[in-house]
Amino acid sequence: MAFSTFSGGIHPPENKGPSEGKAFSNLSVPQLCYIPLQQHVGKPAKPIVEEGETVREGQLIGLADGYISANVHASVPGKVVKIAEHPTVYSKRGMCVLIEAQGAFSTSGKPLESIKWESMSGLELLNRVAEAGVVGLGGAAFPTQVKLHPPRNRQIDTLIVNGSECEPYLTVDDMLMRTFPGEIVEGIRIVMKILGISKALIGVEKNKPHAIASLKKKIAELAPPENIGVAALKTKYPQGAEKQLIYSLTRREVPSGGLPMDTATVVQNVGTIFAVREAVALGKPLFERYITVTGPLVKNPGNYKVRLGSLIADVIEECGGLVAEPAKIIMGGPMCGVALDGMDVPVVKGTSGILVLGHADVRPMDYLPCIRCGRCVAVCPAGLVPNEMANAIEKGRLDLVEPSRPFDCIMCGSCSYVCPSRRPLSHFIKLAQEKLRRRQKE
């Protein structure tokens, strides 16, 4: 059977084993929570609590500032100790609300009452999503209410749900689909209602047969039936990249420089769908999420529910600690994740996983000249010639980079991965993008 896919891409070792199929368990609530006011793309939220104030669990502490921004809530009940700068994954000095846990937990442990959302209007549902501070949980952290509210002149006909989880090591989306298929299908129905459409497609790489089966079962049970499809996709990175996923599922190409809505689609990660469902059907703000903690150095790798604002150090400690000196601590997966310079960084909405790699696992920093093998060209899902751009920027020749269309790069890193000379090609292209942007500003 041929599975839907896109052209280019790579198939690195999946390495999902350490955490694959491990049921979710709850990490204990941290005594101190560092909640960044910026956990999303756009402007940071404005703090609306003061030092010394007592907050409830799930209380709004940061208000979305402007159109592209998101609300931030207290992950734990307690006292606001400080509002100050602290390292986050996005910034060396991000404003954080530091909460010391104390008092009663209003939500945990108790089943929340279901809200009859079917009778609400799309706009009401959208407001609930915005209030709950939902952002893209796949890693991009783009405010969800913006994505679910396309300009009026844009026709949307299909919701695309990203369950591909093409990053090696990570298994959290897989476990979400296996554990909560009903909740995800309900979330899809909510998003379809918000968008006013009747068609949704879930794309899952075929290496997750349990997830595919669970979702299909729940969709078949729907009465009345809904037009929600589950497609098994070829296991290939970056199958979950937005443009590639749309192409795999619909054969539509997002035009160069365009957005998914140019193909009449909206793409949401399964984790985001789950959070939308909790926000709308349970009225629960986004203050905790599921993550994968994994890698060869983690003592007890697995899938965990964790409060936003928990420090990486505490999370790793709870997972049994590390078995050896780490080389890299990565927030996210090994292909797209961000390497951290310390463990005092809090988990945020966009944290899909924490990956700890040893020196034997990480790519070397030294690189050799390009031997023009063409592997980077063959794997580039965007159809670019990465070696050429990298060579030009290495020589500082911005004028030679521009015609090679660096802004069509989706930063998947496939080129750097395959390069036998270990050249950090995507890093060079990112550098070119930044230099060109800076020059355009001047």
Added chain:
Amino acid sequence: MQDDNIKAPGLVLSNAPHINAPQSLGSIMWLVVLALTPALAYSTFIFGLHALLLIAVSVAVCVASEAAYCLLIKKPLTINDGSAVITGILLAFNVPPEAPLWMIGIGAAFAVIVAKQLFGGIGFNIFNPALAGRALLMASWPVHMTTTWHSFGESNVLSQAASNVAGLPEQAYDIITQATPLGAFKEGPGLLADLGAAPDAVYRTLFTPEMFKSYLVGNIGGCIGETSALLLLAGALLLLFRRVISWHIPFSYIGTVAAIMFSYYSLSGFGSPGQATLFHLLTGGLMLGAFFMATDMVTSPVTARGMIIFGVGCGILTCVIRLWGGYPEGVSYSILLMNSTVPLIDRFAKPKVFGTKHA
């Protein structure tokens, strides 16, 4: 540029991706060396110790030249990457088995120092170093390069095939058996006609089932590494299977030669165009060139479309040289000529950018 990656104490900080594919520059090069080994071993078996000595001198001089150059201009020693070894083997594979040792030494030094290092070392050379070395030898010592073929004696398959052909004068017999099959095929008919013998005696000699078996196995005259189509194909399969090379260049190259040769011999009324085409594919340096030299990454295009254009170009030039040129063989010059077009091909054969209509 390396300053952009800051090493924090203990933790490595660099941009994603954080992992890499197992294949490295060195592992690719040493796989190519491994893929050339069967043909190398067999050449020693059929041509004798002198062939092995030529290979050894060629490799030794290539590696020594690279080391000396790196030391001289104080750049990191690159001999471990295996590329100089490949150049050495390929240069030796492209000279006749009885060529003098001093000559290949000069060719090897030229290949590494002039054709590779003066252009900037690995990754920056325009021409395939081994073929550039061969071109220098062809231009400087043409007699050594075209007459020092191995003498197999009377037991040779070609001699036996020739002695089975009736009415072949003794001089004609020498002409056929002392050249390479391609040489005999090209020069033979004319020389036989001059002697008053039937020109097609050449074809009756070369196109027997036994001879075709020899073209596959390689127990015939020719340059050191080019004779055994089978063993070269075995090495090529390893490289294709391990994805060191892709099908684009060798298949388009060989396919083009096959198409042109078959059309030519069909249209020119040659008795058996199929046999003539197969003969062109299996003899001479086509298998060696198409799988091991035209595929040299540094000197071939980077895009799939570009690789196909490159292969077709090599095929056309090879046919032109073999059919109408002055040399019986055209593989090495056709690859060298196409090497010079690579920047142009890369410029125009870009892949289609996702989300655009055109490339």
